[in-house]
Amino acid sequence: MQYINITMGASKSDFFKAKQNNTAILLKALGHPARIAIIEYLLKVNTCICGDIVKELPLAQPTISQHLKELKNAGLIKGTIEGTAICYCIDITAVEKLCTYFNNLHKKISAKQDECC
Amino acid sequence: MQYINITMGASKSDFFKAKQNNTAILLKALGHPARIAIIEYLLKVNTCICGDIVKELPLAQPTISQHLKELKNAGLIKGTIEGTAICYCIDITAVEKLCTYFNNLHKKISAKQDECC
DNA sequence: ACAATATATCGTAATATTGCAATATATTAA
DNA sequence: TTAATATATTGCAATATTACGATATATTGT
Numbered sequence: 001m002q003y004i005n006i007t008m009g010a011s012k013s014d015f016f017k018a019k020q021n022n023t024a025i026l027l028k029a030l031g032h033p034a035r036i037a038i039i040e041y042l043l044k045v046n047t048c049i050c051g052d053i054v055k056e057l058p059l060a061q062p063t064i065s066q067h068l069k070e071l072k073n074a075g076l077i078k079g080t081i082e083g084t085a086i087c088y089c090i091d092i093t094a095v096e097k098l099c100t101y102f103n104n105l106h107k108k109i110s111a112k113q114d115e116c117c
Numbered sequence: 118m119q120y121i122n123i124t125m126g127a128s129k130s131d132f133f134k135a136k137q138n139n140t141a142i143l144l145k146a147l148g149h150p151a152r153i154a155i156i157e158y159l160l161k162v163n164t165c166i167c168g169d170i171v172k173e174l175p176l177a178q179p180t181i182s183q184h185l186k187e188l189k190n191a192g193l194i195k196g197t198i199e200g201t202a203i204c205y206c207i208d209i210t211a212v213e214k215l216c217t218y219f220n221n222l223h224k225k226i227s228a229k230q231d232e233c234c
Numbered sequence: 235a236c237a238a239t240a241t242a243t244c245g246t247a248a249t250a251t252t253g254c255a256a257t258a259t260a261t262t263a264a
Numbered sequence: 265t266t267a268a269t270a271t272a273t274t275g276c277a278a279t280a281t282t283a284c285g286a287t288a289t290a291t292t293g294t
Binding site: 064 | 271282
Binding site for chain 1: 128129130132133134137138140141142144145146147148149150151152153154156157160163164174175176195196197199204205206207209212213215216219220222223225226227229230232233234
């Protein structure tokens with residue numbers, strides 16, 4: 001290997017395309033049951049505050065707060081300050097991106113499904 | 118908290134719904150740029166062997182092999198022994214699942230988008 | 235049988251993630 | 265101002281993931 005300054009343990013994001021990294025970030029954020037549960041709860045109630053999720057899921061408040069932060073950083077949810085609480089909801093833009101991504105993937109694969117091994 | 122035998126570090130999968138865990142497993146498998154790159158390469162060439170991906174991506178053979186294993190365990194790809202090599206291709210079933218999941222998500226959200234905070 | 239080819243597994247080092255108690259911050263209500 | 269409410273941050277312990285060199289395994293070709 002001739003790469004310089006590569007550390008073990010961390011992923012080699014620098015060597016992949018920006019779009020691939022962005023897609024991976026979105027999917028990684030959803031790659032945890034608690035965060036899927038949060039998204040599905042948000043889908044059901046439309047908007048909610050952190051405390052509602054704490055009541056709903058078997059996780060402590062700091063843990064929920066951390067998961068919300070990750071979902072927010074990935075762009076999957078957005079939060080609006082509402083008095084002493086923060087109102088969270090799903091960001092449709094991210095969902096649209098993922099929809100498009102998988103629809104495109106499916107379209108391309110089904111077109112040549114018979115060529116699979 | 119009154120849960121018994123909870124270890125630190127690991128996610129509390131036991132306390133979420135099976136379907137939520139399954140969805141998370143699929144998305145977690147795609148939540149890494151190398152695995153997205155593998156899927157996209159497979160989409161382009163339709164089928165390939167491990168060695169082809171090793172040539173394509175900036176990762177060593179054991180690392181590619183490990184990523185292929187994770188994609189295979191999640192059900193995203195399938196491998197068929199073909200002489201001395203293994204022929205990999207995308208499993209359309211998993212892609213269909215994800216397609217359906219996000220289309221459904223998008224449909225439900227866009228129906229009440231105005232209610233977002 | 236032996237060499238070549240292709241992939242998987244093992245062992246290891248390092249970073250990343252998960253989860254929570256304790257604490258900090260920030261707004262509202264009295 | 266003080267108490268109450270809601271969320272974020274810090275610090276820490278433990279597991280999980282990432283990556284790769286070395287090695288094992290398994291099939292093909294000679």
